[in-house]
Amino acid sequence: MxxxxxxxxxxxxxxxxxxxxxxxxxxxxxxxxxxxxxxxxxxxxxxxxxxxxxxxxxxxxxxxxxxxxxxxxxxxxxxxxxxxxxxxxxxxxxxxxMPVFFEIPLYSFVFSYAPLVIPIYILVKDQDLTLSDLGINRNIRYYDLPIALIAGIVIAAVEFLIIRPGYLIPELSLLNLLKLSIVMIFFVGLIEEIIFRSILQTNLEEMVGKYQGLVLASIIFAVMHSVYGSAYEITVAGFAGLILGTMYLLRRNLLLVTLTQGCSNIMLFGILPHTFAPELTTSSIITENGTIISGVILLTLSIVAIGFIKLKRENKSEEKKI
Incomplete structure (x- = not known):
């Protein structure tokens, strides 16, 4: 006993x-x-x-x-x-x-982002991540690319209204746009999306939950845009992070979010600065374009809401199949 x-x-x-x-x-x-x-x-x-x-x-x-x-x-x-x-x-x-080696600031982005390939490669090998784990796959539908293009243009337009950045190319030409596209897609866009979406958001989802990970990754993405010194830019970057994060959550496709950010940066630092003269201050932009900005924010929230609804429906259909 x-x-x-x-x-x-x-x-x-x-x-x-x-x-x-x-x-x-x-x-x-x-x-x-x-x-x-x-x-x-x-x-x-x-x-x-x-x-x-x-x-x-x-x-x-x-x-x-x-x-x-x-x-x-x-x-x-x-x-x-x-x-x-x-x-x-x-x-x-x-x-x-990173010191500036060139008169054209665009080339400095290459030296700022290229060194990150080494630690990313080490991390991928250490964690035995496959291309699919990083979101490199063929999971793209016919309507995904137009959505990515529209989302990139919308994000760029709102950011331009707020921060009015200077251009990174001296003039609008096919060669300059090609250079800008290569840097913004294959260096800035690809590396940032690997870090923020494939690695950070994915690991946060595993640690704190799917939606909590999405929100926290979006907040961190937002504050990493504090370099512009504008609270409005941080807010817009947060919405942009939420859009990109939701797209990645729904499709798990790195190419899709990379093209979205790349398109946004091409518009923001290439096409828009050459098209519109940066004459307005941030306060006047907010005052004169308040309706437009509010509408875009509502559109952003609508896109995110539709994404969540679609995700829940897909999860329910998968549960029924099981």
């Missing part, structure tokens, strides 16, 4: 420790996601305030801390999300510290 009682006590204790272990892992997961997210937001708010050096040092401190933390956390999912934030800090450090 005593042995049976002892055995029951052991079972109860083991069950208790199993629950504690589960709780501890959940808390650690939140810690691993929350701390780097908060640090990235703080660093970007410093950049928003014009404190570039503090931003670089904050990201550098975060980068070193994250590298050492990979030796502490043994859980694969936790390590994967840490690697994602390492890429974010590397992206910002390279963007801010």
């Amino acid at each position: 005593d042995n049976e009682a002892e055995f029951e006590d052991i079972v109860v204790e083991n069950g208790f420790f199993d629950k504690m272990e589960t709780l501890d892992k959940f808390q650690i997961d939140l810690f691993v996601v929350a701390i780097p997210s908060v640090m990235v937001i703080i660093a970007e708010m410093l950049l928003f305030a014009g404190m570039t050096k503090f931003t670089i040092w904050t990201h550098l401190t975060l980068l070193i801390t994250l590298i050492f933390s990979t030796m502490i956390f043994n859980d694969r999912k936790q390590q994967h999300i840490i690697y994602a934030f390492i890429l974010l800090s590397l992206l910002r450090i390279l963007n801010l510290s």
Whole structure:
């Protein structure tokens, strides 16, 4: 009888420790996601305030801390999300510290983004990610590309109304547009979408949930646009991140979101600056184009809402089949 009682006590204790272990892992997961997210937001708010050096040092401190933390956390999912934030800090450090080698700023983007291919390759090999895991597949329908084109134009138009950026090409010519397209699609667009969608959003979905991961990835994407020093731009970037994230959530296709961002950047830094003279200030733009901006925001929310409804319907149909 005593042995049976002892055995029951052991079972109860083991069950208790199993629950504690589960709780501890959940808390650690939140810690691993929350701390780097908060640090990235703080660093970007410093950049928003014009404190570039503090931003670089904050990201550098975060980068070193994250590298050492990979030796502490043994859980694969936790390590994967840490690697994602390492890429974010590397992206910002390279963007801010890379010297300008050319008179044409466009070529500087190549030197800012190309070095990220190496850590991305190391991460992909370490995590045994396939092309399908990264979203490189043929899962594109006939109506996807027109939607990507329209979404890119809408995002670019709203951003242009707010930040009025200068052009990255001296004149509108086929050769210059080709150069701009190569840089914005294969360097800026592709690398950013691999980092934010294929790696960050995917890992956040696994850690905190599908929709929570989408929202958090969109917030981080938004604050990473603080370099423009405009709260309106951060807001628009958040909506853009939500659109791109929803597209990736629905289609799991890296090419689709890369083309969307590439199209947006081509319009924003090439076609629109040469078409419209940057004469208005941000405040006058918001005042004079408030109706247009509100309409575009409503359109954006509608696209996202339709995407979520479609996703839920697909999930329900899959559950019925099962």
